Amino acid sequence: MSLESTLTQPEASQCACDVRSTVKPVFNVREREDAYDLTVLLPGVAKDGVEITAEDDSLVVRGRRSEKTAAGLTPLYRESFDADFELTLTHEKAFDVDKVAAELRDGVLRITLPKTEALKPRKISVS
Amino acid sequence: MRFVRYYQTARQRSPWSGLENEIDRLFQSSLAGFGSSRIPVDLHEDQNNVYVRAELPGVSREAITVEVVDGDLNLSAVRKTPATEGKAEETSATLSRSIQLPVDVQTDAVSAVYENGVLTVTLPKREEAKPRKVNVAVK
Known part of the structure; x- marks a missing residue:
């Protein structure tokens, strides 16, 4: 799991206000020249169960599991959780909130976070 | 060692x-994470079937293999990560898991569905393994 210094997770105490328990999904942040690529693994989450909230200082990804455990099934052994996924990342105006793009395929959410103009590398020609 | x-x-x-x-x-x-190669599974049952639910996000259907061998269920999958600017080459990782089935199953009637990154395998129980109700007359 690699984590860029500009996209950090807040202290755990900040999230304790939420009563419903959530699970932090497995994620990965990769930096490109002009954007950050965030990959979040959300197995069992359909397109309408994803909620992405992008703000100037935070990015919240929520995933609601679409499948319900059918009644009448007896669990014998479990390794997964029924709780929803929630990932909160904080940043300091690292990306352009208006240009965030996301794609969900086979339980993998790929979010492209274009860097703000101020963060993009600039070539300065020497006169 | x-x-x-x-x-x-x-x-x-x-x-x-x-x-x-x-x-x-x-x-x-x-x-389980990006680096982990063990597939997380859930095991459920009802009267007629055993259900195995495996979390396999980011795998194409063709890359999933489901086998029932000698009372064991073997799952394996290849996850391909496309080449990006940072990494020039396409990388692939093999994930696998083998679980012992709790009951005898009809190996020829096993079915599997892959949706939203979750593989659900339905294994019908053999008649002998199903719970049977026997009425005993009390004299």
Whole structure:
């Protein structure tokens, strides 16, 4: 799991206000020249169960599991959780909130976070 | 014999850092992640079937293999990560898992569905393994 210094997770105490328990999904942040690529693994989450909230200082990804455990099934052994996924990342105006793009395929959410103009590398020609 | 890598980081200045690192490493290895190659599974049953639910995000259907061998269910999948600017080559990782089935199943009637990154395998129980109700007349 690699984590860029500009996209950090807040202290755990900040999230304790939420009563419903959530699970932090497995994620990965990769930096490109002009954007950050965030990959979040959300197995069992359909397109309408994803909620992405992008703000100037935070990015919240929520995933609601679409499948319900059918009644009448007896669990014998479990390794997964029924709780929803929630990932909160904080940043300091690292990306352009208006240009965030996301794609969900086979339980993998790929979010492209274009860097703000101020963060993009600039070539300065020497006169 | 297994070799366990010894991590040395700046945090080891604290007297508890060794323990902290060990705990972190334990969690990292037990929670499935990008680096983990073990498929997490759930096992459910009802009267007629055994259901195995495996979390396999980011795998194409063709890359999934489901086998029932001798009372064991073998799952394997290849996850391909496309080439990006940072990594020039396409990388692939093989994930696998083998679980012992709790009851005898009809191996020829096993079916599997892959949706939203979750593989659900339905294994019908053999007639002998189903719970049977026997009425005993009390005289």
